[in-house]
Amino acid sequence: SQQGEEDPQALSIQEGENATMNCSYKTSINNLQWYRQNSGRGLVHLILIRSNEREKHSGRLRVTLDTSKKSSSLLITASRAADTASYFCATDARNYGNNRLAFGKGNQVVVIP
């Protein structure tokens, strides 16, 4: 089954800086989603971008999707200490014979106050 695969680096940034994470996947998708997971908690949905969209904003979040390269990026602007978490991308390929919501490995982001 296909999976979103984020670049595996852990990010450590100062509060106020921007954080960028990338995600790549292997097959056609319906949409791509980003989730956040705080330590010891469940996943919380952040943003969904459809396969026919190229960019989407939600508050301090900006997501891009390049279906030709099968990649996506998540940008968090003006980071805050509360943004410290693991971030996962997930691909929804329900129309392409694949499992729903396949997740990548996640990126650990630490925002230093």
Next chain:
Amino acid sequence: DTAVSQTPKYLVTQMGNDKSIKCEQNLGHDTMYWYKQDSKKFLKIMFSYNNKELIINETVPNRFSPKSPDKAHLNLHINSLELGDSAVYFCASSQEDRNTEAFFGQGTRLTVV
């Protein structure tokens, strides 16, 4: 009200035992999932299930079986527990026919000793 709830939150049990984890969603969603998150935080889909079909990740041992008494519940039953089953198990739900996000429970930390 909690959208997706799973119980118990923590489960410690001996090898060889049989255990169940319960999951309930009150969102009226038609699709539910079980994921396993290992110590490296990798999220692996185990099952997705709606009233039409059960999709099983072929790598999941047949000791694991989902049981759905109704549309709002998808319980996970595990037979003959092994040390390697120790992980955090997440239940999630979504609406199949829309490009929408999944909602996750808070997870069940299973420790097999």
